[in-house]
Amino acid sequence: TRSTRPQRMLKAVQKNATKGNPESVISAIDYFCKHSEWAMNVGDEKGSILDSVVTEVNPSTVLELGTYCGYSTVRIARLLSPGTKFITLEFNPANVTVARQIIAHAGLQDKVTVVEGSSGDLIPQMKERFGITTFDFIFLDHWKDRYLPDIKLFEECGLLRKGSVLLADNVICPGAPEYLEYVRNSPRYESRYYPAHLEYTTLEDGMEKSVFLG
Numbered sequence: 001t002r003s004t005r006p007q008r009m010l011k012a013v014q015k016n017a018t019k020g021n022p023e024s025v026i027s028a029i030d031y032f033c034k035h036s037e038w039a040m041n042v043g044d045e046k047g048s049i050l051d052s053v054v055t056e057v058n059p060s061t062v063l064e065l066g067t068y069c070g071y072s073t074v075r076i077a078r079l080l081s082p083g084t085k086f087i088t089l090e091f092n093p094a095n096v097t098v099a100r101q102i103i104a105h106a107g108l109q110d111k112v113t114v115v116e117g118s119s120g121d122l123i124p125q126m127k128e129r130f131g132i133t134t135f136d137f138i139f140l141d142h143w144k145d146r147y148l149p150d151i152k153l154f155e156e157c158g159l160l161r162k163g164s165v166l167l168a169d170n171v172i173c174p175g176a177p178e179y180l181e182y183v184r185n186s187p188r189y190e191s192r193y194y195p196a197h198l199e200y201t202t203l204e205d206g207m208e209k210s211v212f213l214g
């Protein structure tokens with residue numbers, strides 16, 4: 001049967017990227033998406049914004065929602081200090097399989113744990129299963145209508161501390177209007193919008209960075 005787009009992306013990484021070199025994995029995926037097949041990775045322009053926020057926060061605990069093929073996972077993991085606890089959640093087992101291989105090709109398999117499952121089920125298990133008290137940095141890039149329920153779940157589970165930073169992809173395209181309305185109007189968050197473009201296109205998109213105020 002026909003391969004899937006994630007499987008073709010993995011093949012492109014294995015063919016064109018140097019093992020153990022995260023930058024070459026990132027470049028190989030961006031090249032594949034620009035010249036072969038568009039895919040919903042955060043991409044190079046928004047990826048640079050992600051890089052700068054991760055570097056600024058220098059987090060000890062990180063959570064990513066929506067691993068997909070592991071592109072942003074590699075971008076984040078390559079910047080983390082030794083000993084940082086990084087967990088990424090993905091509920092599609094086929095994506096988990098591809099992401100683990102792309103992350104391994106980058107040589108970053110010891111920096112991140114890819115957990116198969118749904119954020120709604122796993123967020124409440126973070127403390128008991130992974131020994132997390134709070135997350136310093138959270139990257140939201142899963143189903144857009146789940147951004148709001150999941151940020152509320154973080155609050156309910158006591159997983160945010162004063163200064164926790166949440167960065168959300170696609171707040172314009174496809175859009176997360178209810179999430180934006182919440183973080184921009186809640187007194188418990190200080191929010192800032194980073195204008196950019198939808199990955200590999202000229203369409204408008206952007207990322208929202210929200211700091212939990214406690």
Ligand SMILES: CNc1ncnc2c1ncn2[C@@H]1O[C@H](/C=C/CNC(=O)c2cc(-c3ccc(F)cc3)cc(O)c2O)[C@H](F)[C@H]1O
Pocket residue numbers: 040041042065066067068089090091092095117118119120141142143144146169170173174198199
């Ligand atoms: C709901 N809880 C979940 N828990 C764990 N893994 C999850 C969960 N929900 C989804 N996943 C997992 O997270 C991924 C889903 C990513 C969704 N991303 C997008 O839809 C998305 C869409 C566009 C886009 C823009 C314009 C256009 F014309 C077409 C597409 C651009 C983007 O950058 C995106 O991120 C994965 F597939 C799913 O299994």
Ligand SMILES: [Mg+2]
Pocket residue numbers: 040041042141169170
């Ligand atoms: Mg996205």
